[in-house]
Amino acid sequence: MNHTILLNKRPVGRPDLSDFTLITEEKPQIQSGEILLKTTYVSVDPYLRGRMSDAKSYAAPFQLHKPISSGIIAQVVESNHSGFSKGDYVSALLEWKEYQKSTGEGLTKVDTTKVAQSAYLGVLGMTGLTAYLGLTEIGKPKKGETIVVSGAAGAVGSIVGQIAKIMGCRVVGIAGTDEKVEMLQSDFGFDVAINYNTTNNMAEAIAKACPDGVDVYFDNVGGPISDAVLFNINKFARMIICGAISVYNETSLPKSISVQPFLVKNSALMQGFIVGNYAAKFPEAIKQLAAWLEDGKLTYTETVVEGFENIPQAFINLFDGKNKGKMVVKI
Ligand SMILES: NC(=O)c1ccc[n+]([C@@H]2O[C@H](COP(=O)([O-])OP(=O)(O)OC[C@H]3O[C@@H](n4cnc5c(N)ncnc54)[C@H](OP(=O)(O)O)[C@@H]3O)[C@@H](O)[C@H]2O)c1
Numbered sequence: 001m002n003h004t005i006l007l008n009k010r011p012v013g014r015p016d017l018s019d020f021t022l023i024t025e026e027k028p029q030i031q032s033g034e035i036l037l038k039t040t041y042v043s044v045d046p047y048l049r050g051r052m053s054d055a056k057s058y059a060a061p062f063q064l065h066k067p068i069s070s071g072i073i074a075q076v077v078e079s080n081h082s083g084f085s086k087g088d089y090v091s092a093l094l095e096w097k098e099y100q101k102s103t104g105e106g107l108t109k110v111d112t113t114k115v116a117q118s119a120y121l122g123v124l125g126m127t128g129l130t131a132y133l134g135l136t137e138i139g140k141p142k143k144g145e146t147i148v149v150s151g152a153a154g155a156v157g158s159i160v161g162q163i164a165k166i167m168g169c170r171v172v173g174i175a176g177t178d179e180k181v182e183m184l185q186s187d188f189g190f191d192v193a194i195n196y197n198t199t200n201n202m203a204e205a206i207a208k209a210c211p212d213g214v215d216v217y218f219d220n221v222g223g224p225i226s227d228a229v230l231f232n233i234n235k236f237a238r239m240i241i242c243g244a245i246s247v248y249n250e251t252s253l254p255k256s257i258s259v260q261p262f263l264v265k266n267s268a269l270m271q272g273f274i275v276g277n278y279a280a281k282f283p284e285a286i287k288q289l290a291a292w293l294e295d296g297k298l299t300y301t302e303t304v305v306e307g308f309e310n311i312p313q314a315f316i317n318l319f320d321g322k323n324k325g326k327m328v329v330k331i
Contacts, residue, residue: 002027003308005096007062011052014249014319019052020068020312028101036078037090037100039308042329043071043121044315045155049248058274067095071126073110073117074100084109091120098308098331115293122155122326123300128289129282130242130275131159131218137278138240138271139216143168146210148229149190151220153180155302155326156242158188160218162298165189169216172209174202174225176321183324187301202228213237221246223254230262239270249319301325 001024008021030036047059048070054061062068072094076084081104084090090107094100110120122128134156141147147164151157152173161171161184173184173193184193192209199205206214206228213234219226222244233239247254263270278285292298303323305314307330314329 001025002097002099004067004098005308005311006065007052007068009064010054011049011249013251015049015052015312015316017312017316021065022309027099030078030080030101032080034101034103035076035081035084037074037094037102038077039072039074039094039098039100039331040089041073041118041121042096042308042311042331043125044311044318044327044329045070045126046243046245046248046318048315049319058276067097069093069095071121073120089117091125096308096311115290118302118304118326118328118330119293119300121328122302123159123293123298124286124289126275127155127326128159129278129285130273131156132163132285132289133275133278133281134240134242134273135160135163135216135218137281138269138273139218139238141167141169141216144170145215146170146172146212146234147216147218148172148174148206148210148214148232149218149220150174150225150229151243151245152184152190152193153177153324154220155323157218157220158184158325159298159300161190162188163292164216164218166292166297170210170212172206172214174206174221180321180324183301187299196225203231206232216240218242219244223247223256227257230257230259233262233266233268235266235268237266237268239268241270241272245319303327305329307331 006021011019051062076088089112091110092107147169149157149160153175164171171190173190181193184190214232217229217239220243223246302325311329
């Protein structure tokens with residue numbers, strides 16, 4: 001038998017378990033030219049929240065009562081396809097199913113002999129690409145500059161900070177617990193980290209952590225944290241708007257300060273960013289990330305939840321900051 005997770009209803013506000021349904025169905029039979037995949041790791045990502053709503057966005061909404069999809073690592077368990085052998089591991093955007101068949105289209109084979117499977121969902125997958133391409137293509141950090149990263153202890157943020165350190169920057173991270181603050185400084189080499197949940201005046205705390213002001217801001221969260229950064233930007237600052245998790249579950253338009261005066265006064269750049277826009281640069285970015293990983297210049301952490309049925313809960317946990325580094329589900 002096979003298990004599949006469907007979108008049961010569109011979440012209103014914070015997602016909850018009743019928004020998802022787990023069903024049991026027949027395991028698929030493969031035909032000629034097809035392979036049978038067994039899911040081994042599932043990536044849960046904040047952007048999936050956007051696809052669960054039917055608002056217009058850069059990615060099509062998930063359909064109600066149909067399987068949800070995300071980045072998945074799977075093993076080929078049966079093959080009627082000349083390009084894939086039993087035992088191969090692949091990475092792809094696949095459905096939340098224990099078993100699914102494929103024609104091979106859109107699958108990338110991954111080498112799991114030197115690197116853990118789950119790394120292809122994190123540092124060597126969309127996470128790493130987002131961090132590297134957002135930072136280098138829009139942030140363009142220069143040696144000696146100061147960069148602030150929000151959502152710093154998460155999947156993207158923890159990689160951004162390390163890359164900025166490799167590039168010779170002063171790196172300040174913002175995260176939600178003292179444990180994460182400690183991890184950023186001791187494991188990931190951030191110069192300073194701030195716990196936004198225990199800091200009353202974020203603008204002042206950022207000013208103190210950035211005595212020379214903020215040259216680059218890698219924004220994963222939006223909302224009041226990002227407003228506080230604006231008070232500290234330097235002339236010609238670059239702000240990469242990668243995500244806005246603090247507002248993804250809002251049901252009405254959130255109140256925010258006007259960014260225009262800050263941008264004008266500082267001749268600053270604020271640019272929205274979608275990693276898919278840079279697909280042509282994925283091969284060179286992955287090559288660089290893999291080289292840093294192999295040299296020990298880059299490291300990563302992940303939070304692993306076990307069990308197919310726990311995918312929805314792992315996804316919901318992102319909004320409560322329950323992950324350190326990349327959140328993945330091991331099947
Ligand atoms: N533009 C793109 O192409 C692209 C690609 C990938 C990801 N993204 C975006 O990048 C951001 C990070 O993604 P990720 O996969 O690396 O997720 P992540 O940071 O690993 O996980 C989400 C983190 O967000 C923080 N958070 C949750 N609610 C918050 C709130 N109200 N205020 C501040 N922080 C909050 C939590 O950490 P704390 O404990 O620190 O609160 C949580 O651990 C997301 O906004 C995502 O949508 C964009």
